[in-house]
Amino acid sequence: MLTLPDLEEAFNRLEPVVNKTPVFTSRTLNSELDLEIYFKLESFQRMGAFKFRGAYNALSLLSPSEKERGVVTHSSGNHAQAIALAGKLLKIKTIIVMPSNAPAVKKSATLGYGAEVVECKPTTRDREETCESLIKKHGYTLIHPYDNDNVIAGASTAVQELIKEYGKFDAVIAPVGGGGLLSGTALYSKLSGNVKRVFGAEPSQADDAYRSFHTNKVQPQLHPNTIADGLRTSLSERTFGYIKTHVDEIIRVDEGEIVNSMRFIWERMKSVVEPSGATSLAAVRNARSEGLIEDHQKIGLIISGGNVDLNPYFKIFAT
């Protein structure tokens, strides 16, 4: 069970190595919603997402012999790149198990950070088996993308930065997929007493956290069908426990709301964010219309990342 000192130690450990990400505001949006909203843009974090915080923290805390043997993880997304970069910086060997049908761009980005990529068949079972056999054979340590307290403590440092710079908040909203970011955000917010309420932002079409929260039991992600590719995973017992205790509500957002929010941030705030990141903005709008947030409140939005495929856009210019 993570404590406030664990989270504060993670902050001190990470401060010299992470990007202190910028915080943006929009006069237009604040006036439209009658709120004071601060966007914490983890899209400007190293490798383009908050995931670097958790990966670096977890790798830093390995024992010397674990560090020497190396780590493995199964992911084709931001966590893979985060582990690869953290491993490069800490001189720890990193192995990423990736399905053979993962986009070439993700594979090359991970290789670019110096990781070793091991391909597996594109099934959850084959992924896990490949990981297990590598661990047995080489003694690697598995770094799970969110079912890991050191990863969660690392993720909490985004809201810590926000609060150190901008003070207390009436509410903070973070996207929820596997629940690592939301757990870290809620833990620090509530244990430090700096944030009154914490909300999770979740796609309606991948709403396992909402269903788990309201049935008080981990529910599986059934058929996630959302553009927010970072939020298709399911809670673990660990993240559900933190969320149940420290989060006030899970706010669901539709696909159109996610795209509109993403477009607003690109167009008006000139920041490239991924669909998962934009769910926090979609959620603040819904929370407002549902009466969960009142006039003049001060709200922090964690925008989780900015890694999105720009190929279709730039193809237009190639002709």
Added chain:
Amino acid sequence: MLTLPDLEEAFNRLEPVVNKTPVFTSRTLNSELDLEIYFKLESFQRMGAFKFRGAYNALSLLSPSEKERGVVTHSSGNHAQAIALAGKLLKIKTIIVMPSNAPAVKKSATLGYGAEVVECKPTTRDREETCESLIKKHGYTLIHPYDNDNVIAGASTAVQELIKEYGKFDAVIAPVGGGGLLSGTALYSKLSGNVKRVFGAEPSQADDAYRSFHTNKVQPQLHPNTIADGLRTSLSERTFGYIKTHVDEIIRVDEGEIVNSMRFIWERMKSVVEPSGATSLAAVRNARSEGLIEDHQKIGLIISGGNVDLNPYFKIFAT
């Protein structure tokens, strides 16, 4: 003729009202080019481009009776929105003469900032005649997008901010279209003694500044055919005079180099910038390979704006 105190006064006048725009760096790029590069991202300026600085400065310096009568300009680009927003903030009536075939999105953005739009036929002659007749009839003051010392002094405040925050530079690069931004940048850089060399970045397919610079005479823009829509205009005698005196070279960049640079900034720096803005990055690469910039030098890039049509990209998600 602008003096250093004019530029410094513009800075003090604008400081309370402009966004202090962020400055980004890229470890990858610095290591690739063996340089220390600072991106001054005017894409994060109010209305999305450096143009707000010049427009606000020029409108602030009108006499009380000029302010009361209002201003007019002919533009369908960033200058129009800049004048509209500055007019709204200063409570000055603004009239924008726009060709009837201007994109609806630009017209609505300008109207959104509270300007009055007067349509004209899509010819330079009709634009100018429409402006002149409005000036005769209503006594409006024309605010030219760059052939105006107060606009140029306003534009100089971007590099002033950069220098106040990051100190002296070996070189600074700014895009050149009509030459307002480059003039302001070069004037302050050289008159203050804080920058050794100043370069203009210009599309090869709209290279009137390059030709003017090397023939020592204002040359017309013949058939501009560049994706960098903000750089299709021609120098005026005024901007040519400043550029001739204070700029060290005009660096031309090809269309593919502009698109690649734009993509790098979007993908790696997670910032939406327009093609005109990305020319500075394309130019630093060319300057490096041409030997105009040496190892380890400290370079400032003015990235002029971030207003670009995202419709084609977001249409993909609408299906």
